Amino acid sequence: MGLGDEMISKALSLVDVRKQFGRTKIINGVNLDIVNGERHALIGPNGAGKSTLFNLISGRFPLSSGSISLHGSEITNKEPQVINRLGLSRSFQITNIFPKLTVFENLRCSVFWALGYRYSFFRRVSALRDARESAEQTLAMIGLEDRREKMAGELTYAEQRALEIGITIASGANVILLDEPTAGMSRSETDAAVALISRVTEGKTLLMVEHDMGVVFNIADRISVLVYGEVVATGTPAEIRMNKKVQEAYLGTQLEGDEE
Amino acid sequence: MEFFFITLLNSLSYGLLLFMLSSGLTLIFSMMGVLNFAHASFYMLGAYFAYQTGLVFGFWPALFLAPILVGVVGALTERYGLRKVHKFGHVAELLFTFGLAYVIEEVVHLIWGRAPVDYRIPESLNFTLFTLFNTQYPAYRAFMMLVSVGMLISLFLVLTKTRIGMIVQASLTHPDMVQALGHNVPRVFMLVFAGGCALAGLAGVLGGNLFITEPGMAFAVGSIVFVVVVLGGMGSLVGAFIASLLIGAIQTFSVALDLSFLDLTAALGVVIDPDSKWYGGLSITISQTAPVLPYLLMVLMLIVRPRGLMGTRES
């Protein structure tokens, strides 16, 4: 269909994406390509628009202008569920789970669509072996087997963060967006989270917002730096470390950020 | 012409009464997120309290005493009822007020019986203010309009000029921020709830004798007040004001329209036999549907523009 290799290898492509709320411009023409299979980190100071950019990509907010495509197909301003069905899944900075479902049910619900069960009300979930196995696999992956039947709302914070990632990856989407997966975690919890993220995103495309530079340099293949709604630099961790503009705009002034 | 002017005046006074009712509900709704199902019950309590205190002190003291008493009942409701339910979420709060409406109606039965009580317009206001063409305009209606406009102005002043008013106003748009600034939000909630109820009570004092004071009076206005609030938009007093006048106008003016589908078909040259099965449905006139129109309007509004005319938030 005339799609070149170049297009196919791009998991995600943002062209001149802009967003403003009222008169406040948050995103000012972002151009960004995420290569298939890479782990890409998005960093930047508070208020740079990182989470907003995630919300634009995942369909939570409509764009003011510009376009976004996923594996070469246009997803600009599509509804979140449509984008998700095309293989893009995201997590949230503020834990966003189903508090009154059990941990296992949280994960099982996340795989139904991908396995084609849609809105079915004539199949018993207990008979859906693939859904159960898939959910159990994810459960094992995020290490919450012993919390299986607990209400998600009753988990500890770190457990909820793990579940958040679990819900995001359960469906097997191949483009994963993680929004500050380690925010608010202790050192040891962060290490566990990093291990978890590396494990679960094996062979997938990952785009993550992260403040913890240790995590970023540990995981990311490439890094983009977002400052005041614009990408000022993109490159390998080594390149970014050396980049003057980045040092000025970001690393030099404020290394440890908290919330955006 | 005469009909037009009289109806205009009537729609205005009805609209203003609706505003008195809905302003309290809007305040409560926008601040606490609680749609107070029992709001009309507080309106009813206002009328009954005014009747009771009026028997002892006369109408004028009752005009002040009754709303205060209703406010106290409201404050107690908030303090010992709603506040406890708050942690279970909005649905539980809504259902609490829903149950409260039942209980208040039964308590009114219990105390004042089921027949209407003889709550009258005071003699000092029971005269004809002016005669327009040859329809008399009663002074009490004018008095009611005066009070509600006065209430509108004082509400505006309280909200914009006093400290508590500022906090309330800020809470209308940014409840989280107000909480973060360390204000005693529960107490503000209680005051707002009490104030909202007192406003409903005031409407009851004025409406109870103009219309009728009986246990069914709450049910009769209950849902129309929701319509006003939803139509006007959550958190918007101005919206509630506009919606009140709008609904007042719709309900009063549509009464005059005797048009029906039959007229439409007749205009198209089709005459429907009165014995036909469809005659009953087609002969319904606009004036017959008048009281249903607001609900239709509300449903349409919620579908098309859920935040209402002037609202800023969806819920």
Place this chain on the structure above:
Amino acid sequence: MRSLYLLFIAVFCALVSCSDTNDEVVIGYVEGLSGPFANIGEVALRHLELEVEAVNRSGNLPGSVRMRILPFDNKTNPQEALLAFRAALDAGVDYVFQGNSSSVATALTDAIAKHNRRNPSNPVIFMNYAALDPALTNEHCEQSHFRFDADVNMKMAALTEYIAVREDIESVYLINQDYSYGQAVATSARSMLKQKRPDLRIAGDDLHPIGRIKDFSPYVAKIKSSGAQAIVTGNWGSDLTLLIKSARQMGVDIDFFTFNVGMTGGVSTIGEAGIERVYQITNWHANINEQTKNNANLYRSRYPDVFEDAYYGSVRRAVRMLEKAMIESDSTSPADVGRALKNMSLTDDTGLVSMREDNHQLLQPLFVSKLVRISAENGLIGVEDVGLGFETVAEIYAEKTRMPTTCQFE
């Protein structure tokens, strides 16, 4: 405390399915005793109690049996009424009294007829003292149903007889509640006025939703601009009160011809606004003759503390005819009593009343009366202690209210 006792018995019987003893006739009073219409149910219950006490005092029933009332709450809802009817059957009820709400009456008529067909050995008779839907003695008529009040069409016939002679009235306005009863009032008013007063102009015909209008002033403005001199309305409750008050406040000087103004609370809430202007058409009021005045006083002295005054002439007639039918048939079983009731006549306080055999509708004189101030000079009895009472302006003979019927008993 007496009624508490009765209620207790009712429930007890319902639970253990006890049957009635032979020396008692059990009258089931299946009426709305809770909720918004409970006061009306209470009022009629007191009327019933007064009459049953009188019957029991005279002790003329065959085998010196006594009547006993068991109240059942139908919550003014047809489905609940059927549940209450089942409870009444379990308690051994033979006669069911009900009247407020035609929807309940229709449900009960139908349920009782079906019960009688399915259990011919244990029939029940329905004494309807106030439900006015004409269908009950026409297309929905049943052998087991007897109506003691005049239906909407009969009342309208009587009322229009009076309007026909009021030549000062040149145009009337019809305003009614938008449901089957109000629609029936409007329809029969239109056709009967056309027939009896072809010259009369119908200035307007409005239907409004029931119980939902707060402010009647737009209707009044419309009535005013139509130039009507009188209003004919079947409205009841607050829909009637609000209409009259609103008209008087706006200085609209106009006659009101009503069906239900005398119902509990009506006169006291309308008050001065209605004097000399409000008319009602009823089968009974206190000031028809010395006998009716006596009966009104009897009620007052039996219930000195209650708010209302005697209103339901039809309850009285229903109980008295039941008594007479039992004596004449020398039986208390519904089958025999029903046969005796079919063409029974009785001289009551307002004159001769008689049951129509062809549709079980009582024919009785009807009275148009006007709300007036009572005084020592006119010697009228007031209602609800507000210094107002009704004065007869016309009596319409029973035969004048005989309507053709479509009733065909199965």
Place this chain on the structure above:
Amino acid sequence: MSEILNKGRLVLWGGVAFLFLLLPFVFSGGFSLSMLSQMGIMVIFALSYNMLLGQTGLLSFGHAVYFGLGAFVTAHAINFVEAGAFGLPISFMPLVGGMTGLLFSLILGFVTTRRPGTPFAMISLGIAEMVAASALMFTTFFGGEGGIVTNRTAGEVILGISYGPQIQVYYLIAVWCFVSMGLMFAITRTPLGRIANAVRDNPERAQFIGYNPTRVRWIMMSLAGFFAGIAGALATINYEIITAEALGLMASGNVVLMAFIGGIGQFWGPMIGAVLVTLLQSALSNFTQAWLLYFGLLFLLIILFSPGGISNLITIHLPVWRAGAVKRLMPSYGFALLTGAITLIGVVGVIELLYRGFLFGGVHVAFTWIVSGLMISIGGFFLRRAIREVKQIWEDLSPELARWG
């Protein structure tokens, strides 16, 4: 095949079926039988309502619309059968009601389910108002004040079943109730049922796992409408008359009360609510005119102190039972029960006195007043202590219970 057909569940459902079969032998009076039939209908209705409120998080104030429309169409259908226009056995009439409910909830649900929470509640209220108002105006279809009268014996007699005797109608209702319960329970165990829970908990997140919350709500509402229609049809068959009250605001409010009193958190909660509320309405109203007040107070008490309803009260005791700690709770429960009963009797005394005092005037009952007052104050005082004690024991127990979770 494991979950639904597992042994425990099989025994449970078998027990329910057995109970349905047995009940009319225990409560054989005409009134009891009618009340059992009514309960069966209300159980279906309340469960269908909980598909909205409990499972999908949609607070509806207009659910009786589907019940009522299903009932009216069924009434007309039965009358057509009687007139010989078409032949459908009465036993399958509930399907007519169900399809009607489904049709209308499909149409109305399409425009109303875009938003949960208060906007949905308001829209449902508005639609309920409009339908109720039209029901009074359009007398051709709704039959006016008299409603639509039908004859449930209209169909042919099959296997000796004419539906004349109430007992046959009871078993018809029992069968449909059992089937509907089974189906509604099964729906909670399907992908849709689970996703409905997810949408209830967090509609936004549901979007990011591929689901359209509006669509989920719409489907759930349509299914709920289907079962409400079945309940309506059964009501038509049971009462042989249907009037506009059936789809009014009171009926809609009633089912909210049932579901909430029973508890919306468990599947079986609304069943308890339906049975209890029907019992209260039918039995309590025979004892006292103040039943509406008691009913309202009960509702408020439940919202204030046990918002999970009665079923939640039962559920929280399961771990206690498993931990074998019931004995430790017993004394304080007994104390609370005793003081509660004393207070309750006092309150009932006052309420009844007020009702009677105003209805029959001038009853000199100073003694009862004093006794009631004393009971309230003394009972209330000790009740507070009892409640504190109960709370304390629960706190003591909580670490133990966590293990038995």
